[in-house]
Amino acid sequence: MAQILYRRGIPGVLPAAWLIQPEVAVRARPVVAVHGLKREAEVMARLLAGRADATGRTIALPIFDRASWPRFQRAACPQRSDWALLELLRVLRDEGQIGPGAPDLSGFSGGAQFAHRFAWLYPERVARLCLVAPGWWTFPDARRTHPLGVAGADGYRLRTNMARFLDRDIRVMVGALDTAQDENLRQDPDVMAQQGGNRVARARNWTAAALRAARGLGLSPQVRFALMENSAHSFGDCVANGARDQAFVPAALRETETLPLRQQEQIEEVA
């Protein structure tokens, strides 16, 4: 049975983390799973422990505490949660807790906001992405200034990294019932107009934009959208009703295995 360990952090420097070590480990990239704004990392760890055993993969769940990283979901926020995750990965590798290789990165809600921005800033440091129900997104839109789009001086790195970011397996998921405009959902007019009125619409719109941008760059997009039946804005729902922990912690890829190309299917799903 998988072991769930707690690793202490250093406030403002190194996030604490839950580590799930499978009973029988395989040689595979680790998975990093990022909590939402409520920071329910421990709950996520318990829900994902079975996947560690099922896949043989180590799962790391950083804890971006409120005091040190109040706006961690922005990644390049003033407190630089992106730097904190780079440091945590370095330390975990040095300690032998995780193996080498870029991890798969998954995030729920605010964690999905963080995950897509982190992968966009550091395309070589992330393998597959799984983004579940973020409240709002940075779009691959060169007409809108960062952070809603990638225009302006602050968007330079994202514009430069665009192809390397989009050229990966990206799973976008959201609960079919996640349509409430709750207090954690950003609702200013710019976001509403660009992205839609709720998480479902925003996830669909971002997926479509990502597919368009990837195709425009000559890539064969691997961005897939899935609506989870009977699920609201709850990680527990997503696991219990949607069995989406399998996407959140996917089976390890063999080195020679290539990702499936499902362009037509992707387009139909988004449409």
Next chain:
Amino acid sequence: MHIVNMNAAAAPLLAGAKWSFVTRRVRRGAVRLLDQDLAAARSGDLVLAEVQSLGSHKRLQLSDGRFSALYPRDRVVLACGDRFAEDQFEGIAVLSPEGADLLAGGGVIGHMRSRNGKMKRPTRLAVIGRLADAAGRVLTLADDALDDVGPRPARVIGVLGTGMNAGKTAAAAGLVNGFARYGARVAGIKATGTGSFGDVQAYEAAGAAEVLDFTDSGLASTYRQPVAQLHDVTARLLASASACDVAIVELADGVSQVETAALLRCPRYRALFDAFVLAAPGALAARGALGWLTQHADLTPMALTGLMTQAPLAVTEAEALGLPVLSREALSDPATAACLGGLLARHEGVA
């Protein structure tokens, strides 16, 4: 008239001498004699001198990385060399029995030809002799230069400037810091200029795993040296940094300075680099340097940086030139390193 080959035992005269930064690689045990044929002096020769009067340089950079205050009658071990510094001196590698000038605090001795109006006269030195081995052969920095080691690092970024004090070293240190924090093993290299520990210490402080300059390749200064030799110096420094993933290579002075210009015009030299950034104190200077680089080197830097990035108005003006404008803080961000590293990989793929 000068005295030829009156070789004297070096040890008594060297006792207590201060060894300057540029001499840090010298194997002191090889020194046996002093050669007093000063007319034969060449750039790179090791020289024992005595301070006669203090001028602009009141401190000497020592071989161990510390400053040492200079006093009249101090004995100092220096290297004969040229100097090109618009805001200090121009000097040449010439020694005279009548005396010589301390051209650079890193330990370069020669004859001052001109000085910036704000500068005092150089510190004046009496030349005791050139260091020689037991056979009387004059020792030079090249005797203890680095050997070639291996292939160059996978990524090499050059840092150019519009002139002195454009912010090149800060930019280079920023890049070193950004790539190091991104997890890369980084070399900080000063490829041209006059021997001084300021630049390599800045790279070291920024987290460079390896710091090198042209003095490690046997030159006291790169001014008035042949382009072919300067190419080989940079290539050797890169080969010495083969254990690093990334090398950040700073070229001294402005892009139109004699040696820098000749190097940038040379395709074989440019081929040592994957990309360049350009440091400038203002947007107009950046525009001028970009024009020069396009016209003479068919080269477009991948980003602008430098002192101008401290002024938001200058940044706005520079952004109109169509290149990203990155401050030292932005360069030291690992996210920028990830971005620039990816950009270089893409160019490599295209090539």
